Amino acid sequence: MENNKKIIFSGIQPSGDLTIGNYLGALKNWVKLQDQYDCYYCVVDLHAITVRQEPKDLRKRTLEVLAIYLAAGLDPEKNTIFIQSHVSTHSEAAWLLNCYTYTGELSRMTQFKDKSKRYGEATVSVGLLDYPVLMAADILLYNADLVPVGKDQTQHLEITRDIAQRFNNLYSPTFTIPEGYIPEAGAKIMDLQEPTKKMSKSSDNPNSYILIMDSPDVIRKKISRAVTDTLGIVKYTDEQPGIKNLITIVSSITAMNPEEIEKKYEGQGYAQFKSDVADIIINELEPIQKKVNEFLSDKTYLESVYKKGAEKAYYISNKVLRKMQKKIGFIPKQ
Ligand code: AQP
16 A cells, blocks of 8 residues: 555564563554554564574564564554565565675674674674674665664664665665654663663573563562662662663653652652552553463464565565666566
8 A cells, every 4th residue: 555654664573572671662662653654563583593593482482572562552454564584575685785785884783793792703693793784674675764773773774774875876766765763752771680781682681671471470579679779769860770760661651751750759768669660560561461362372363464464565575676686687587
């Protein structure tokens, strides 16, 4: 369906169980965009295998992530929701774009440097180095105008823009040059144990994150163990990164601003605040968890969603892929 809405592309890797970082930083905002934009939301399983995945876990998580997209409120009638590996144009376009990307550009990426350090240089795959090129293919194949990204992903978006410009200059205008889209309520949620680091689903320490599917008891325990400080004042300041992070979480769930939250807990210690933070998270997640479980028990429905999404995504992206092939000088199939 052609329309004049701006196009958005985004995705989450099924590389671990999703955290409230993924929910508050990405999903909750995606839901707000679905009426205003033409959105493509993808479960990026091809990206997930840039680090080793257990096949049965990957299979299970891919469906779980899809169920979470739906449970969080993404409507498959309004958005194109699909699984990346079902749409072969992504891998094909990534190969082509590889030939317009320099190894120097890729080896400078912070995520590549961080993950290579973490997993050990000897086991770093070419796929991990190539991650940004696949991401460029994802975005450029749909001529996305906007890409909602967290701060951690802005470098990758820059490289997407560089690759697109390079291709456009070499041949003729082919790709829309995408812009980053940082939503107003786009919070960055930090690690509960090391609040100067971002909360990450692949962290080795389960106390560092809250999963979307964590039970109320687990959420209470993790919040009560969250690192704070000895000042005893609920204040939104860089000097108290742990408390600041908890305020950010409350603020992005309740829409109360940090000043209102500070005021509410004036003169109280951290115990009451932490107990309320846990309740707020539990209340937000409980209905989503219930829906996730309902979706997961209806595999036929999930299948119908991802099949329909992949068909539409293939149709749109194949047009752009063919344009790329033609400009490069490949002989058309028919
Ligand atoms: N802590 C966070 N705060 C705000 N937003 C976050 N996102 C992730 N963590 C936070 C946003 O979620 C989207 C999808 O992320 P991804 O799964 O593609 O990869 P990621 O950003 O690398 O997320 P993780 O959890 O840290 O994954 P791993 O550990 O596998 O690398 C993005 O929009 C991201 O900004």
